[in-house]
Amino acid sequence: MNAKPKKIYAPLEDKLIRSLRAGDTVFLSGVIITGRDAAHKRMVDLIKAGEPLPFSIEGEVIYYVGPTPAPSGRPIGAAGPTTSYRMDQYAPLLIERGLKGMIGKGRRSGEVKDAMKKWGAVYFAAIGGTGALMSLCIKEAKVIAWEELGPEAVRRLVVEDMPLIVATDIYGNDLYVTGPEQFKTTSQGQI
Amino acid sequence: MKTILTDDITKVVRNLCIQACTILGEDVVRQLKKTLEAEESLTGRMALEKMIQNAEIAAKEGIPLCQDTGMAVVFLEIGQDVHIAGDSLQDAINEGVRQGYRDGFLRKSTLDPITRVNLGDNTPAVIHVEIVAGDKFKITLAPKGFGSENMSRVMMFPPSAGIEGAKDFIVQRVIESGGNPCPPIVVGVGLGGTFEKSAFMAKKALLRPLGSQNPDPTLDALEKELLKKINATGIGPMGLGGKTTALAVHINSYPTHIASLPVAVNIQCHSCRHAEAEL
Numbered sequence: 001m002n003a004k005p006k007k008i009y010a011p012l013e014d015k016l017i018r019s020l021r022a023g024d025t026v027f028l029s030g031v032i033i034t035g036r037d038a039a040h041k042r043m044v045d046l047i048k049a050g051e052p053l054p055f056s057i058e059g060e061v062i063y064y065v066g067p068t069p070a071p072s073g074r075p076i077g078a079a080g081p082t083t084s085y086r087m088d089q090y091a092p093l094l095i096e097r098g099l100k101g102m103i104g105k106g107r108r109s110g111e112v113k114d115a116m117k118k119w120g121a122v123y124f125a126a127i128g129g130t131g132a133l134m135s136l137c138i139k140e141a142k143v144i145a146w147e148e149l150g151p152e153a154v155r156r157l158v159v160e161d162m163p164l165i166v167a168t169d170i171y172g173n174d175l176y177v178t179g180p181e182q183f184k185t186t187s188q189g190q191i
Numbered sequence: 192m193k194t195i196l197t198d199d200i201t202k203v204v205r206n207l208c209i210q211a212c213t214i215l216g217e218d219v220v221r222q223l224k225k226t227l228e229a230e231e232s233l234t235g236r237m238a239l240e241k242m243i244q245n246a247e248i249a250a251k252e253g254i255p256l257c258q259d260t261g262m263a264v265v266f267l268e269i270g271q272d273v274h275i276a277g278d279s280l281q282d283a284i285n286e287g288v289r290q291g292y293r294d295g296f297l298r299k300s301t302l303d304p305i306t307r308v309n310l311g312d313n314t315p316a317v318i319h320v321e322i323v324a325g326d327k328f329k330i331t332l333a334p335k336g337f338g339s340e341n342m343s344r345v346m347m348f349p350p351s352a353g354i355e356g357a358k359d360f361i362v363q364r365v366i367e368s369g370g371n372p373c374p375p376i377v378v379g380v381g382l383g384g385t386f387e388k389s390a391f392m393a394k395k396a397l398l399r400p401l402g403s404q405n406p407d408p409t410l411d412a413l414e415k416e417l418l419k420k421i422n423a424t425g426i427g428p429m430g431l432g433g434k435t436t437a438l439a440v441h442i443n444s445y446p447t448h449i450a451s452l453p454v455a456v457n458i459q460c461h462s463c464r465h466a467e468a469e470l
Contacts, residue, residue: 127241133244151309179234186420
């Protein structure tokens, strides 16, 4: 882990993606999109049916979040990460179609990690349960698709210095495996 | 006999929803700070610092602590000498939840389990009623996020599994959950009873203040043993490695049947939210 968080910008450049290692802390700024369970199902259903998506995922970073409603004067409400494994069955196809980054919490499946390696995508962990703090990093938010999904609608966000940790890099290093191994002091159980 | 009006219940429930979702209990903040002092993992320390900072921002700015403002779980303790007047109690509570989630800009997360169409107002609440002696009327509102709820389980063990089997199950559940339920977690355990009684006890155990001691010495020892085992797993804050995986283990027990050993594990994220009021 680097001592000082590195400032990075979305959309992510390939050179940057290659330089990131599991355990690095970063501050992410730039433009990203959001999507969680319902939006992922719709995206994958459309791709499988050969239909176009109402927005592009190529080169994008997607944040797994379902925010609370924006009070007046703010672009968005609380906006911390949701648990990523529920997106695992959809993520490999999106990565194949050009998705470059994912932000969520919790470990990913082998299939997702393989797709990340093959197509060059990175997975960032945000600190779960810090919705108020993350909200202050979001400067603009606009629904760009499927408004009827409410909190699950797809949004485009302009973010500034989002505190993230590289959880899984394109080389297959996974902090969800190596981190706990380092601090484990028991023989019980397999992660 | 004491009379309580359902209109008053609605108002109280509305306010409790907003309070619980924006103000983290002092006991939780204290425990997070204590944990930070002992944490050796750099990512773990960063996560804990952000959690503490988040609680400060949420209280100051009135932004919910977490975007998952949960399903509204309501515990009622109603004295047998209390008369409830007005509308139906259930309607009054749901109206309070509706108003609280609307006025507090909280997320509406409830939906139909088959069509998965959002119901739009975060009702209905999950309501648990206990009738107690006297004329007490206590409402506890515990918004439950589902990142941690999804990691919870009930296991109906055969008696041969014994308490060792129960312990292994509890620790293994935490290990398999990893970073998903937003550690450091609170582990609520229900030992014994029936299928649903064990789950209810596990849920209710989450309401006990952090740092408090179980009045039953056997359960107290068991809680301490399990907490030590869970924190030896190395899972750490947010599952990224560290010394603190759980803030506490809370156990409730009840006699069970000669044929069984029910064990329920209800996992609670670090945003251990609940607010209570007496009318």
